[in-house]
Amino acid sequence: MENKKISLGDRYAEITVILITVIALIVGWVYKSGVENSSVPFNVEGIRAQAPKGWLQSEPAGDEILRTTDRTSSGFNTTYVLRKIPLAANTSAAQVASLLTLGHGQDLLAFRVLDQREVTVYGKAAYEISYVYVESNPNLTHKNIPSIVRGADYIYVNDNNAVVVSFWADEKSYDLNLARFHIFLQSISY
Amino acid sequence: MTELKAVYERKHVWRNEFLLIISLIVFVGVVYVLDGALKPVFTTSTLILTGILLALVPSAIWLVFFYLQDRLEPEPKGYILGVFALGALLAAAIGVPLIENVFRVSHWIYTNTLATILGGILVVGFTQEFLKYAAVRYSIYHSDEFDEATDGVIYATAAGLGYATVLNIQFVISNGGVDLGAGVIRMAVVALAQASFSGITGYFLGRAKFESEQIWWMPLGITLAAIFNGLFNWLRGLVAQTNISLSGASVSPWPGLALASIVAFGTTAAVLWLVRRNLNSVQAGK
Numbered sequence: 001m002e003n004k005k006i007s008l009g010d011r012y013a014e015i016t017v018i019l020i021t022v023i024a025l026i027v028g029w030v031y032k033s034g035v036e037n038s039s040v041p042f043n044v045e046g047i048r049a050q051a052p053k054g055w056l057q058s059e060p061a062g063d064e065i066l067r068t069t070d071r072t073s074s075g076f077n078t079t080y081v082l083r084k085i086p087l088a089a090n091t092s093a094a095q096v097a098s099l100l101t102l103g104h105g106q107d108l109l110a111f112r113v114l115d116q117r118e119v120t121v122y123g124k125a126a127y128e129i130s131y132v133y134v135e136s137n138p139n140l141t142h143k144n145i146p147s148i149v150r151g152a153d154y155i156y157v158n159d160n161n162a163v164v165v166s167f168w169a170d171e172k173s174y175d176l177n178l179a180r181f182h183i184f185l186q187s188i189s190y
Numbered sequence: 191m192t193e194l195k196a197v198y199e200r201k202h203v204w205r206n207e208f209l210l211i212i213s214l215i216v217f218v219g220v221v222y223v224l225d226g227a228l229k230p231v232f233t234t235s236t237l238i239l240t241g242i243l244l245a246l247v248p249s250a251i252w253l254v255f256f257y258l259q260d261r262l263e264p265e266p267k268g269y270i271l272g273v274f275a276l277g278a279l280l281a282a283a284i285g286v287p288l289i290e291n292v293f294r295v296s297h298w299i300y301t302n303t304l305a306t307i308l309g310g311i312l313v314v315g316f317t318q319e320f321l322k323y324a325a326v327r328y329s330i331y332h333s334d335e336f337d338e339a340t341d342g343v344i345y346a347t348a349a350g351l352g353y354a355t356v357l358n359i360q361f362v363i364s365n366g367g368v369d370l371g372a373g374v375i376r377m378a379v380v381a382l383a384q385a386s387f388s389g390i391t392g393y394f395l396g397r398a399k400f401e402s403e404q405i406w407w408m409p410l411g412i413t414l415a416a417i418f419n420g421l422f423n424w425l426r427g428l429v430a431q432t433n434i435s436l437s438g439a440s441v442s443p444w445p446g447l448a449l450a451s452i453v454a455f456g457t458t459a460a461v462l463w464l465v466r467r468n469l470n471s472v473q474a475g476k
Contacts, residue, residue: 013398013408014327020409021320024416028293028312035298035305054301072297176294 037183042066045084047163050187052080052180070177075170076135076147078177080184083164093118093127093155096162100153101129108133109146119154122186127155132171150174154185163190206258214251218374225371232366241362244370248378249274249351249358252385256347259465260340262472269335270348276325277352277388285321285353286360289314300427310423315416318353322388323412325349326395339396340468343461346392347385354384383422383454389461390415396468418457426450 039050044065051057051068058067066082085096097116104111114130121128129152136146148171156163165185169177221244224230232240257270289295299309326345330336336345358377365373394411397403426449 009402009405010398012405013403016405016409017320017323017327017412020412021316024312024316028309028316031305031308031312032293032295032298035301035309070297072300 036180039183039187047082047084047188047190049082049184049189052184073170073173073177075172076149076168078169078173079167080181081164081166081168082188083162083166085162085164087157087160087162089160091157091162093125093157093162096155096157096164097127097129097153100155100164101131104131104133104151109136110134114150121154124156129153129155147171152181156190158190163188207255210251210255210258214248214378217247217251218378221374222371225369225374230370237363237366238359240370241359244362244374245355245358245377245381248374248381249355252381253348253351256344256351256385256389259462260344262340262469263338265341265344266335269330269333270345273325273330273345273348274352274355276329277322277349278356279352280321280325280349281318281353281356285317286356288317303424306424306427307420309420311416311420314423315419316412318384318419319387319391319412319415322346322349322353322384323391323395325352326392331395331399336399338468338472339393339400340465340472342392342394342396342399343389343465344392346388346395347461350385350388351381353388354381357384379451379454382458383419383450386454386457386461387415387419387422390418390457393461393464418453422450422453425453 038053040053042049042051047065049066051066052070055068055070058069060067063083063085064081065084066080068080070078087096101113101116111133112131114132116127116129119126119128131151131153133149133151134146135149137144149168150171151166151168153167154165156165165188167177167181169181230240253270253274257264257267293313295309295313299306299313323346326342326349330341330345335341358380361377361380362370362373391411394403394408394414398408398411
């Protein structure tokens, strides 16, 4: 293929096409972020948060006050859970963490704690537990391969209650979903 | 004598175009019937092979169909195949990873109608149409073979069909070979749609090379193609009819596919009309 000299008009047209494509993609990215981060206000039992818009909110059970799931996420559906647990006087966040860890160990398959420590989350003292487990359908005829799920619990102690915020996501998409979870975490007030 | 020859050639081309469309309908029909009768189960390798075969046949038929449109001076087949391969490579190396992994469109594009239309135009449309434009603009555009405005449409549709082939292979593999009967119709329509949208870009590209167009001319072409691309994707998923029976619920893709087909065939008709108008003006000039 023999190439001829490119005219100035051609060059300008080429640059304009690249520019308009880049602009379209930047606007698309901003719009995508807006859609992904859009939220709906949530206020139950004195706990306020901005729950992700468009996620499926399940009927809370037990001490749960919010359970919201992203049905579009691949593998294990990304889930946020908010719990309010009544505490005896002088119970520390570390003690709540031990109880939660014991509970997870009993309820979850192949549960392993990856890390646990005291942290400050957006100015609030909290206790963080990072863990991993396997989510498997108990139905033996189910043909899906079990998912490896990574989870994190943030425990806040407030008067005689513990507010526990849990984040579960498929191991493959955990890091990608973390930024969205931090927006949710930041929005929580009690 | 020359006029008689032109009439003969035109009839010859129309007959070939007619035969190509019939062969596509026969292919789609055979796959539809075989899938219904045999209910095939695939291993990984047979699935990939089936995907490649089912994606290539409609693309090849449309490729010949658009190739026949250039009646004055047919382009070298090697160049056409080269641009087709380049379109496929750009789709596999940049288009699909950018749309699926970076923009993760499947996670947010179906949240609401506005997201489907805007995401379809700004992200999917512009990415696909720019890459198909690039496959022509940075390969054949400055060669001596690109010597008439119609060549823009011919080469751009080849790039579009290369792109569509990769999308269709990806569709078969990600679906695990399920419901190939409906799938093959979708693949034929997607191939035509991708070809016709890039045909719009190709028309603008051809005019840009041979006529002194304004600076906004080429961006307008890409934008129009991206808008049609976005609308096609929106319509394809728009009317998903839900059927509920005792055996469970199922979603019918047919109404959406029918609407999307109208867009694909309408765009193709417009592109073919532009090509014929170009050819007529060239012949009148001669």
